[in-house]
Amino acid sequence: MKKELYHLPFPLLPHPKSPSSNVIRLTSTVAIHSEIKRCNLLISRLCQNGKIDNARKVFDEIPDRDSGLWTTMISGYLKCGMIREARKLFDRLDAKKNVVTWTAMVNWYIRHNQIKEAERLFYEMPVRNVVSWNTMIDGYARNGLTQQALYLFRRMPERNVVSWNTLITTLVQCGRVDDAQRLFDQMKERDVVSWTTMVAGFSKNGRVEDARALFDRMPDRNVVSWNAMITGYAQNGRLDEALDLFQRMPERNMPSWNTMITGFIQNGELNRAEKLFCEMPVKNVITWTAMMTGYVQHGLSEEALKAFSKMLAADGLKPNTGTFVTVLGACSDLAGLTQGQQIHQMISKTNFQDSTCVVSALINMYSKCGELRMARKMFDHGLLRQRDLISWNGMIAAYAHHGYGKEAINLFKEMQELGVPANDVTFVGLLTACSHTGLVQEGLKYFDEILKNRSIQLRENHYACLIDLCGRAGRLKEAFNIIEGLGEEASLTVWGALLAGCNVHGNADIGKLVAEKILKIDPQNAGTYSLLSNMYASAGKWKEAANVRTKMKDKGLKKQPGCSWIEVGNSVQVFVVGDKSHFQYELLGHLLDDLHTKMKKAREMPPRNMLESGDIYQGRDIVAIGGLGKHILKSVVIEVSDPADMASKSNKVQVTMSTSEEHVLAVVGEVHLGGASE
Structure with missing residues (x-):
């Protein structure tokens, strides 16, 4: 195979220290000095095209390399993800490094969540400029280290508008809007980013009026500023004001439309979202995914799959992680195994097959479609990287869903042996598994573990699972006393779990008490009347059953049909x-x-x-x-x-x-x- 030759825009002669067989040769030291910029450009282009080895050959043949060439070569390695080679070159004794070289290394470590190493390099820098300081402050901000970011900001010898904007963004993201506003007020010079950051910060923290007041004061607005204010209204349920602003925009971009569509969907206004979706001149994958998500959330999973097919037919649009997760969720809701398998086949031809989120969605889809073996296969072999907690929880929930309590417990034990920490969702799956398979003692043991484990927050779902466990086992009085002990914290979900247990065991007496509790919380709950009537009928209490049905009719309530x-x-x-x-x-x-x-x-x-x-x-x-x-x-x-x-x-x-x-x-x-x- 022939080696690829690279022709420099000037003649090259052998370097004294390089083998005469080398492809690239230098004419003289004087020549390379005169053409140093061209060499730098060539190395940069080779790196951009992924030909990093050839770039290194050019770099090694240059006898008198300045700091610019060192920076270009090191940056090339960093862009290709070759940190070892970059660091090895950076640490060489003959390396000529300037502030740009140091900052590039610091920035790489920050982008790859190695904040300690970035911090160490930053403090080793012989000279720092405002970009170096801003980079490190941004690194602290990205890692939630607000105090360190503030400390560094105060120590800066000079600041520019980026410095102020970075810190204001940091404070806004952690909810310290008042502190952010104080900094904003201290700024001698503000740009559109400064104003927009504060508008978004107020909106995110529910202070829409403050956001609008600031928005109206803005000397200059761009499309991002308008989108920030529209998002603020939409996120806080003020859709009419959001739409009014949207219609008044001097220009709209794709995020403008997507913000409005998402806002309507999140606030249950699916019809208005559809109308805007149809009016949208050009749609991207985010738009389509938002609509699919809306359909799934409103129980229209068939429509979601139809939208997915239409998106695929559109030119140049390819699904992303969110798209696949959403349509797999639609298949799960419909138990559409055939569609799910087709989508799985599509995923296998993309890089998304390695995505933990997508694989977890596949596990859920196969589980809901009754293909438990395939779900386990995806769990065991579908995750090329280390399984995360979502995957473990998904597989435990799958076993629980199908009544494989012991398998769920064994998987949990395996998870513990590997040192994967459980969370509240894990225990919901375990309690459900115990409930569905009659493992009462095991379920009580796991509930006790939740009480003892301070790192796990006890939630409504845990109590609902506990009550369901006792209810299925016929321990109805015990379950009733547990809920009574909760006082006002007892929710509709928890009482509903006990009512289901009363229905299963035909206990109309306790069922009546439970129904009264539910109807006190939700007087229009038709399902409660229906279950209570069924319990009376099962016990042969036809008069009581008829009375319940009469009350239901008088209130104009109708149970949603199966x-x-x-x-x-x-x-x-x-x-x-x-x-x-x-x-x-x-x-x-x-x-x-x-x-x-x-x-x-x-x-x-x-x-x-x-x-x-x-x-x-x-x-x-x-x-x-x-x-x-x-x-x-x-x-x-x-x-x-x-x-x-x-x-x-x-x-x-x-x-x-x-x-x-x-x-x-x-x-x-x-x-x-x-x-x-x-």
Whole structure:
């Protein structure tokens, strides 16, 4: 293979100390002095093109290198991420370093979170200029070391507007807006960055009026200033004022539109966000991802996937980390295994396959779609780098979700052995796992660990899991007393967990007390009335059940009907309780009755009045039934034959059932389409 030759814009002769076979030669010391700038430019270009070895050859052949050449070569190594080579060159005794060289090294260590080494080099600098001081102050700011940044700022022999802006930004980011304002008032010279930083700082800390007053005083505004004020209004829920300012902008850029769209979405105004999205002349990946996120947050995951397809069809737009995480979340909500697998295939062709966030989203997607083995495979092999806490928590939650309590506990023990510190989310997963598998003592032990561990904040979810654990185990009085002990801190979620336990065990007496507590907090909670009525009916207290239904009717409350959807091939069919429009409705009803009889014989079936017809999906391998408020099937893959052609091949179907309350899972065995079972 031929070596690549580089031709300098002047003739080169051998250097006394270099082998005569070298490609690059120097004419004379005088010549190199006269062409030093050209050599510097050549080295810089070679570094920019990634040809760092050739750049080093040019550098080594120059006999009398000035500080500019040393700085260019060292900076080239730094830009290529070759810190060892850069530091080795920097530490050479014959190295000619100037303030730019030193500052470049300090800046590299700061950018790579090595603040101690950056600090050491800074204090070793023989000469510092204002850029050096600003770089170190910025380094402290990036690492949250506000006091050190202030100390250095006060010691500066001279300051420029960048020095002031850097420190003001630091104070704003840590919530010290009043201190930032005092510095701002002391500035002799302010630029648009100074004003915009303060506007953003006031807005971020909820002081929108102060932000607007400052914005109106600004002598000059650019598009960033306008965006900062619009963001302030949007973040504080003042959307009409944000929109008014947006419409008055002399010019808008992409962030202007994205800020408004995101603001509408965050404040639940999805329709207004959609309208603005359609009006937007040019969209980028951030715009599309924001809309997808909005759809997912509002339960419109199908729309999110449609938007994803449209984005891919747009010229030059490629998904980023946020996009993949969002659409995988949509697949999780829909239990859309096929779409999830297609997106996974797309991810495998990009660098995002190494992203911890993306891999964690894949683990969650496969878990929610019933592919627990694939979820574990992603956990074990999908993370090329070290697993972070999010990944561990995701896998523990996956086991908990599917009722694999012991596996979740074993994974937690493995996590502890590797020295990965747990957080509050970890213990939510553990408590859920114990609850779903009846491991009461283990669950109580982990709750006790939370109480003893001061580094973990006890949250509402922990109490809800504890109550759910006791409720499933039938320890209803004990659970009731625990919640009573919380006093006013007892939330709707915690009481709701106990009501679910009362429903499972048919305890209408405690259920009534719990329902009263819930309705005191939320008088319009239709689900509570419905569950209480069901409990009375299960206990044979028909009069009480009727009274509850009457109260519910008088208040004009309607419980949100249960909803199920089934994916066959690329088609998703949705079922809603009470909807008889499906073309297979009669067949499904017959199958439900048949399964009801079989399960009742096996003593696995609750009273008939607890179920709603239509919540059934049959298959050759597995059958699942979901009922109103009591039974729920999250996701399971089954084999279903086409009813139109009994001789046709079986198709893999992804089934997901969902109701407003998520409790017990009921799964039974083999049934053939048409009702006959083997």
